[in-house]
Amino acid sequence: MxxxxxxxxxxxxxxxxxxxxxxxxxxxxxxxxxxxxxxxxxxxxxxxxxxxxxxxxxxxxxxxxxxxxxxxxxxxxxxxxxxxxxxxxxxxxxxxxxxxxxxxxxxxxxxxxxxxxxxxxxxxxxxxxxxxxxxxxxxxxxxxxxxxxxxxxxxxxxxxxxxxxxxxxxxxxxxxxxxxxxxxxxxxxxxxxxxxxxxxxxxxxxxxxxxxxxxxxxxxxxxQLLLDNIAYFNAIEAACRAAQALPPELSDDVDVLTLVDCPWETAVPDTEAWQNVHNYYKTSGHAEQIRAMLHCLARE
CATH class of the missing domain: 3.60.15.30 (Metallo-beta-lactamase domain)
Structure with a gap:
């Protein structure tokens, strides 16, 4: 930008x-x-x-x-x-x-x-x-x-x-x-x-x-944004725990959005402000958060 x-x-x-x-x-x-x-x-x-x-x-x-x-x-x-x-x-x-x-x-x-x-x-x-x-x-x-x-x-x-x-x-x-x-x-x-x-x-x-x-x-x-941020990471954690068969480290070319069942639309509030954020946050950024969560869960 x-x-x-x-x-x-x-x-x-x-x-x-x-x-x-x-x-x-x-x-x-x-x-x-x-x-x-x-x-x-x-x-x-x-x-x-x-x-x-x-x-x-x-x-x-x-x-x-x-x-x-x-x-x-x-x-x-x-x-x-x-x-x-x-x-x-x-x-x-x-x-x-x-x-x-x-x-x-x-x-x-x-x-x-x-x-x-x-x-x-x-x-x-x-x-x-x-x-x-x-x-x-x-x-x-x-x-x-x-x-x-x-x-x-x-x-x-x-x-x-x-x-x-x-x-x-x-x-x-x-x-x-x-x-x-x-x-x-x-x-x-x-x-x-x-x-x-x-x-x-x-x-x-x-x-x-x-x-x-x-x-x-x-x-x-x-x-409310504090609570929404907390809920977002809780949703990602739940989805990652449900995908326990996944390896803890995934290469960049692996589509984690497909492997982990946590679509953006279900992880955030169903409001116009959230659904209309820049596409990066719904895709690459969201995938990066999922990768980070998998990384952390693997070290528990």
Whole structure:
């Protein structure tokens, strides 16, 4: 997909007014949380151009002694490639960037450098100025930001990636799930991450959240999406267990959608939104989830 340098502020549709939702095209939503003590940017989008727009949306709230904080939910490009605006030699508005202790090594991987080079070549107008900038305040386990009126609980929710965090704000019963849940489903970076991802989904579903916002789902999805994601993986597990005669590792050319009786239509809600998702999620993506489940079940 092509990318855009535009970042749109989404009209509030019923969530607490201290949360601002910013949208980068069809790719990702990011969030600004305004508390008595801090203005917290949750992720920095895809480049300095989008990050500066996010900062511009936040600036009017940087008054009355409020300090700027940045949180990286994880180290994927659509969540942290705007970090350079807040740390390092290119910083325009220096601020602590809070992120997992597992994130910095990801910026040093050869695959990451190769991916950035590829993106710069394909879309220089979007990614040409990106400078890898890891988080600067590294955390492990649960971390709490005391904002005065609001408490931001940063909760480890590994699975999609091992460095993933979600945020829960108990005073307003609001969960920022990030990529721990998605429409139509989150994807673990490796098959071994699937069990952790399902545990994270269960952990988030158990929270007393009345408002749930995601980085890759409509703002109207609500907490029901957590339950639908859980039900989707439960359906895949049941189908894979029923197909016990299958070998645990299947080559890429094996049609698992035929071998495992779990058609997309029966694994998700029978609604227009779910049945009309991009065809990839119904076919190749769905098959990849089935392969990951078979991999995990074989190791029980």
């Amino acid at each position: 092509s990318h855009t340098n535009e970042l749109q502020l989404i009209e509030n549709q019923g969530w607490d007014e201290r949360i601002l939702v910013c949208r980068n095209g069809k790719l990702v939503d990011t969030f600004i949380v305004v508390t008595e003590r801090f203005v917290v940017l949750v992720d920095t989008v895809i480049n300095p151009q989008t990050a500066v727009q996010m900062l511009d949306y936040a600036r009017p709230h940087l008054a009355n002694g409020r300090q700027l904080l940045v949180v990286n939910t994880h180290a994927d490009y659509d969540h942290c490639w705007g970090n350079q605006l807040f740390a390092g030699e290119t910083a325009v508005q220096p601020a602590p960037i809070i992120g997992s202790h597992l994130s910095p090594p990801k910026f040093q991987q050869e695959e990451a450098a190769a991916y950035l080079a590829k993106m710069k070549e394909l879309e220089p107008e979007v990614f040409g100025e990106v400078v890898f900038t890891p988080p600067t305040l590294l955390i492990q386990d649960k971390f709490v930001i005391n904002g005065g009126d609001l408490t931001l609980e940063l909760l480890p929710t590994p699975g999609h990636t091992d460095d993933h965090y979600s945020l829960f704000i108990p005073e307003i019963a609001t969960l920022l799930a990030a990529d721990a849940a998605e429409m139509p489903y989150p994807m673990a970076r490796t098959p071994d991450g699937l069990p952790a991802m399902r545990e994270s989904l269960a952990k988030l579903a158990a929270l007393p959240a009345e408002t749930v916002l995601y980085c890759h789902a409509p703002v109207t999805a609500g907490r």
